[in-house]
Amino acid sequence: MAQKLYIFGIGGTGSRVIKALTMLFAAGCRLENGFDTVVPVIIDPDTGNGDLSRTKDILRLYQQVRNQVDHPDDFFGQEVKTIHELADHSAGINPDFFQFRLNGVDGNSFRKYIGFEELGDNPEAGEDDRNFIRLLWSEANLDADISVGFKGNPHMGSVVLNQFTSSDDFIRFGQTFSPGDAIFIINSIFGGTGAAGFPLLLKNLRGNSEIPHRVHVKDAPIGGITYLPYFALNRQDEINSESFEEKAKIALDYYNRTIIGQNRINALYLIGNRGNTNVIPYAVGGKEQKNNAHFLELAGALAILDFCKNRDLHGVSGGKAVNGTRVKEYGIENETETITFGDLNLDDVKKLSGPLTKYRLFTGYLEKGLPRALGVSRWTRSNIRLVPSSNNSVLDRSYFSSVEYNLQVKAFNALFDEWIREMGENKPSFIPFREMTADTALNLVRNSAPKGNLSFRALDVWNCRLIARDDLRAPVGMKHSTLIRLFGLSTEKVLTKKELIIR
Amino acid sequence: MNELFAAMYESLFGVYNANYLEIFTTLFDFGGYLRLGFLFIGLPLLFWLLFYYLWKYPYGRFLHWLVWLLASAVTVLVTTWLVADHAIFDSGNQALADALGDAESGYKAYAEGLPMRYALINAGLSLAVGFMASLVMKQFSRIQMHLPF
Incomplete structure (x- = not known):
């Protein structure tokens, strides 16, 4: 039976792993176990993000090439579609359809997004509400421009990203979801968008009663890969890479108690590069945030292949993994700074x-x-x-x-x-x-x-x-x-x- | 085939002189005409077989084909000369050998020009045979199908 794999790539890391996966598909890699269609969905408020733009471009080109190959069975063998193509049965290629749109983020500050100034029925009640908000978010957080993402602040991302689960795109996702389909989520735990988006998305997939075909979605096999820190920034400012590891620990503890402990996900892949000395230029979103491709993103793409290969182990009942959450890590055979094929697992x-x-x-x-x-x-x-x-x-x-x-x-x-x-x-x-x-x-x-x-x-x-x-x-x-x-x-x-x- | 080749060389190309009958009788009786005939057919076929089915060079151009055609013709020319020379001067026919040995008969002077005449005729024929073989063989070649055009 034909099955679809929906891949949610959250934030810049999500974009880059989807890019790596698309390259593997172009080279002839395919998902096993009857997953004949891949539906990438990128969730990122930073529409001008360099990594996001590059990934959408690659996906667009992939489709353009593949659509002009008759029954590809090697290069470009894997079919890639957008949710719009599935929902509307259209053949038009629009790279923007690979991205879930977020409303109210363009040119907005977080303060404006949450209606900070309009809180409360009267000035006195409003000031109490505003003081309460100030307990949760700093002035810097409130003034932050959220159109470039959440700059390593998942407590902002969790508010803004909450909207997409009632968005038209998410509804369309549910409409196209069929029995046998599966879901994979990519995020980084040390960022803002990914760290916030992953648990939010998972919670809605397993428990949102408004989504069409909610029964199928709730009991669908779900896998995820979470990136631990694998690079640092060459200077610290709004985004402080020295806090990446601490944020990762806190988030992992939360995942362990909620996601893993409650078997909400079938397989969770963890990957990172501890003690890494990979330093990249500082950028706060936008087109400047265009990180070079990294081997760990290719490894993340392998996780997706592995998830599909082990599909039979991912039974779900009542929104919980029947066999518990399988946690996997990635390793190579030889510890080296210059990896070749010979350094990988066979x-x-x-x-x-x-x-x-x-x-x-x-x-x-x-x-x-x-x-x-x-x-x-x-x-x-x-x-x-x-x-x-x-x-x-x-x-x-x-x-x-x-x-x-x-x-x-x-x-x-x-x-x-x-x-x-x-x-x-x-x-x-x-x-x-x-x-x-x-x-x-x-x-x-x-x-x-x-x-x-x-x-x-x-x-x-x-x-x-x-x-x-x-x-x-x-x-x-x-x-x-x-x-x-x-x-x-x-x-x-x-x-x-x-x-x-x-x- | 012997009669056919004999008629071709003697009538069509006019390589015949009744005054030196022994030469042509020897070529006919001792298989000289057969060997000459197979040369202008067989050698080009072999050359083009090599070109179209064994030469695994994917960047072949018209010039390569032309050089091969000329090489085939030159090979036929040289080989024909050697075969004709042997067929006449080492034939095993004592009567011809005696005539060639008799300086006053004129046989030797006449016979010395024959190998080159046969060689030139065969070289020319090999160009035609080679061209036609090429047009047929290219149909089944996977690498040189585009040659000569």
């Missing part, structure tokens, strides 16, 4: 190395190998004479100079390469690939030493062999179908022959 290597290596070879080829083959190699020729028309390729010069290729495939691949590069520049770095040149392309995996010719030539040979296959012929309108399916096959062939894929 299961993770098998999940990641094949898809990421194939897709990296694909992006590297289009950047550095294609110029040699375009218009020369048989697989790029659409004007071969005296042969059946089915032997002519659609991947000719006009395709590679088309708007669709450049604004969709090429743009997505640039973001993929940027994501890989950023993880390599972060701390600890995830750097499984070497720098790629046209002559050493197949020597791309670190700690491997493939033999023979290492140029892109083998890939071009396989492209020539495969291009005329019936299953690569694209229906009208599926402009990227041949390219994506062809390279899914040819990269597999080439890398398998060089023994660069571990399965």
